[in-house]
Every structure is written in C-alpha cells, then in structure tokens.
Amino acid sequence: MNQLSMFDRVQFADSSASFIAEVEAFCQFGQRTIVDNQDGIPYFINEFWTAGQRQAHSIHEVSYRACFKAQLPEFFIGRLTKPGDVVFDPFMGRGTTPVQAALMGRQAFGNDVNPLSLLLCRPRLRPITIDAVSAALHSVDWSAGEVKREDLLAFYHPETLRKLEALRLWIAERAPLGSEDVDPVADWIRMVAINRLSGHSPGFFSGRSMPPNQAVSIKAQLKINEKLGVSPPERDVAGVILKKSRTLLKNGCAPSQVRSSLHAGAAWAVPGIPDASVDLTVTSPPFLDIVQYAADNWLRCWFAGIEPDAVAIDMHKTEEAWTLMVNRVLQEQARILRPGGYVAFEVGEVRNGKVLLEKLVWRAAEGLPFERLGVMVNDQEFTKTANCWGVENGSKGTNTNRIVLLQRH
Known part of the structure; x- marks a missing residue:
C-alpha cells in the first residue's frame, strides 16, 4: 500500500x-x-x-444491452481528470467509458471478460475515414462465401448469408481474433457488422427481428417470421455497413494521439495495468442475475468466431x-x-x-x-x-x- x-x-x-x-x-x-x-x-x-x-x-x-449513457462518464472525466490522465473501466461492455475518455483527450483503458467487448471498443479508439471503409468494402470478394449454417436462414436471405460468410473470411485474414496486429479498417468493419446482425428495420442484415442488443433464438425468430408471414429479404451488406459507418463518424473520430490499453479478462485481475497508474475508474458491473449476456450475444459471437460457452461470465x-x-x-x-x-x-x-x-x-x-x-x-x-x-x-x-x-x- x-x-x-x-x-x-x-x-x-x-x-x-x-x-x-x-x-x-x-x-x-x-x-x-x-x-x-x-x-x-x-x-x-x-x-x-x-x-x-x-x-x-x-x-x-x-448497441449493447445494459450500457450507460456517455453523459455519465463525461460528467466525472471532465471534473476529476485532466487531458493525458488515465481513465479505466474494468467492465467496459461496448466501451462507453474508454471511448468517451479518448474523445476528451484522456488515455483510454478498459477491460471486459467478454472478448466481444474488445471488438466493439477497439476500432472506435483509432482514427478512421469513411473513404477507407468504402475502399475496403470494394476489395471484399463477395462471391467467396458459402452457407454453412442453414438454421441462420431464419434471420437472413440466402444471398445475404453468403455475403456475411464472405465478409467473415475477409476479416479473418486481416483482423484475426485474438491478435493485436490487425488492420484497423477491417477491425472497424467487423465492429459495424456485429452491430447490424439483427434488428427491426432495413438498416440491419436480418429480416424483422428484435432490437440489435438482444438477439432472439432461432426458434423465436422462426415464430416471428411465421407471425408476420414473411421471409428475410435480401440486404445490401456493404451498403448497410457504409451507412452505419457514416452515422458513427458524422461527428468525427477519436484523436490520433490518444493512447489506449484494452484487456480481456476478469475485472478483479488485470495484470496488464501497472500499479498506481490509473487516475479515474468509471464503471458499472453486471447486476446480480438480471441480464443473460451469453444468450443475448450468441449471434454476435457467431459472426466474430467466439465460442459463447467459453466466455467465463459470472452470474x-x-x-x-x-x-x-x-x-x-x-x-x-x-x-x-x-x-x-x-x-x-x-x-x-x-x-x-x-x-x-x-x-x-x-x-x-x-x-x-x-x-x-x-x-x-x-x-x-x-x-x-x-x-x-x-x-x-x-x-x-x-x-x-x-x-x-x-x-x-
């Protein structure tokens, strides 16, 4: 001490x-x-x-279930730190605290036991341009994908699902899971795609489904389709990603000089962060047993190549x-x-x-x-x-x- x-x-x-x-x-x-x-x-x-x-x-x-608004960390970051200070969140979820810290010129540190969190946060801490996203999407071989899981046709038109599989292949080559050495544009595109997998409007890859922060089961989606009397329509995968990217970047991106340090592991053991190095922690832990994170994120885990049952989220x-x-x-x-x-x-x-x-x-x-x-x-x-x-x-x-x-x- x-x-x-x-x-x-x-x-x-x-x-x-x-x-x-x-x-x-x-x-x-x-x-x-x-x-x-x-x-x-x-x-x-x-x-x-x-x-x-x-x-x-x-x-x-x-979108991410059970996340707080950015105004919460902004309130404390603005009053309890100065530019260059280290701000940390051991339960970062979608990364609201680290991202807000970066926008305010602080060093953005974060951790979450779910590796999906890193995929949602890391791309938004790096400078990105819409032109780079557009050029990268044009380089994807959209004909390379094959339908490997027919049960996912409950959510997607066959051609949409083939394109999603092609995109997964393209991302795996440029931003392999578990690697820090990733193409930032591919990392960004994966983040946006994860956020567009299922929803209730044409701005998502799926047919009409639940809101994007809570993917329903295959069985539940089939019931939705039956009730509505519809099949999933074909979507323009690249167009959906580009549209969402424009929305995300309309106010700009994080400053290029911001330093970040993100970790995947238990909140009570973050050995990658040195002693006495953090100025402010703003966080919100899981609340008892009220949120089923693995069940909510199963579709996102599929796209990212994460095995949900291997993520040790305590209840x-x-x-x-x-x-x-x-x-x-x-x-x-x-x-x-x-x-x-x-x-x-x-x-x-x-x-x-x-x-x-x-x-x-x-x-x-x-x-x-x-x-x-x-x-x-x-x-x-x-x-x-x-x-x-x-x-x-x-x-x-x-x-x-x-x-x-x-x-x-």
Whole structure:
C-alpha cells in the first residue's frame, strides 16, 4: 500500500471536498442537490446529466444491452481528470467509458471478460475515414462465401448469408481474433457488422427481428417470421455497413494521439495495468442475475468466431456473492489507482428498487484503502426523495443512476 505524507493527505482531502461541494451546489437543470443520509451513507440527489442535455458523440451509437449513457462518464472525466490522465473501466461492455475518455483527450483503458467487448471498443479508439471503409468494402470478394449454417436462414436471405460468410473470411485474414496486429479498417468493419446482425428495420442484415442488443433464438425468430408471414429479404451488406459507418463518424473520430490499453479478462485481475497508474475508474458491473449476456450475444459471437460457452461470465445470484465479487474488484482498483484517484461505481435499481446495490458496494469497500465519499443519484423523474429508496409516492417514476464515489488513500 502507498504510504502518504501528511501533505498528500491534506491535498487529497481538499480535492475530494471541492468535488463534493460542486456536487452539492449543482443546479444546471434548475434544482439544487438534495443531500440526505441513509444508514450512514451520504446521498446527493439531483439531475446531474440527461440524455436530452445534448446528444452524445455519434461514435457512441453502438448497441449493447445494459450500457450507460456517455453523459455519465463525461460528467466525472471532465471534473476529476485532466487531458493525458488515465481513465479505466474494468467492465467496459461496448466501451462507453474508454471511448468517451479518448474523445476528451484522456488515455483510454478498459477491460471486459467478454472478448466481444474488445471488438466493439477497439476500432472506435483509432482514427478512421469513411473513404477507407468504402475502399475496403470494394476489395471484399463477395462471391467467396458459402452457407454453412442453414438454421441462420431464419434471420437472413440466402444471398445475404453468403455475403456475411464472405465478409467473415475477409476479416479473418486481416483482423484475426485474438491478435493485436490487425488492420484497423477491417477491425472497424467487423465492429459495424456485429452491430447490424439483427434488428427491426432495413438498416440491419436480418429480416424483422428484435432490437440489435438482444438477439432472439432461432426458434423465436422462426415464430416471428411465421407471425408476420414473411421471409428475410435480401440486404445490401456493404451498403448497410457504409451507412452505419457514416452515422458513427458524422461527428468525427477519436484523436490520433490518444493512447489506449484494452484487456480481456476478469475485472478483479488485470495484470496488464501497472500499479498506481490509473487516475479515474468509471464503471458499472453486471447486476446480480438480471441480464443473460451469453444468450443475448450468441449471434454476435457467431459472426466474430467466439465460442459463447467459453466466455467465463459470472452470474451472481445472491447479494452475498455479488458483494464478494465487488470487493475483489475494488481490491484490484486499490492496486491500479494512484493515490488520490477516484472510482465512480455505477449501479442500477434491482427488483423494482427492493435491492439497493449501492449499499452493497459501500459495504464491499469497507476496510479497503478508499475514502467513501457518498452516493450520487442521477434522478431525472422523481419528485420526492422517498422514491429514491424504492418507496412508491403516487408514481412509479423511472430507474435512476446510482454512483458510489470512492477516493484512493
């Protein structure tokens, strides 16, 4: 553990006090922060950000289930770091935190146990142009693909599926799975294709299906087709990729000088990140057993060549197991965070507010070298404080972002 001088301790106390004072005084959307205390935990309740505040950067528009909005990491990155600092997310998912960090000129560090996450995040951390994407798509031998899985015809027209197989072959040569030495344009095209595999409009490769962040089973898709009385139409694979690429790049891409470091593994063991090297962690872990990541992503794993059953995604079915997992993650955060660095640990509401996960995170941090600063509740709908504690007050409201704030001693 790092030994701090009295001067350092005073500096860190001053910086955290300054941030908390800013949170308490926040009134950008017309109301002051409500400061409350529940079971010894300070709560700061306000509308700190909103999706309507302004549209997030277009490059974030990659679908992934259970991801937070870019305004959340933006809030903390802008206030707790400076350009060149290291921002990290051990549960990066689609990569919202690393991508936002890169857009703000910070070093983008991330990790996820699912290798699919790396394929969704890494391409958006590198400079890319629409002309390069277009030229690469013209180089694909679209006649090289063969239908290898006839069950996927539940989603795709036979000619579309042949083109997808051709694209998989082309990508495998230029951006092999598990390699860091990949063609950035092929890497980008794979990322976009993964995001267009199934959906509910002509902007996807499939016929009409569920939204893109939750692929249904073959059986379920056949039922959808039968109910609608349709077969999957042929799609222009290259055209769909190019259109989505234009949408993603309409606000530009990440700065070329940004350094990134992405890892695939358990959140509680990231040996590729040196001790005391991270300035800020912004993250959100899986919430107990409410999201079936492997089931949601089976079609994406097929395209990427990932075996879903080999991805060791833990499902924590009890509060005790989940708290133990968070404790292990925070132990690793204590190793990689510099003294004075921060953790913004976002949790949602589980079981209609009956489980307040921030209290479990608070407990998990006990005894570790962190100052527990409080819990921010980003509350866009509720008008009564009691709603934040899972209490009905005449209206159900909406779920809130609840962020446990920690500072490394």
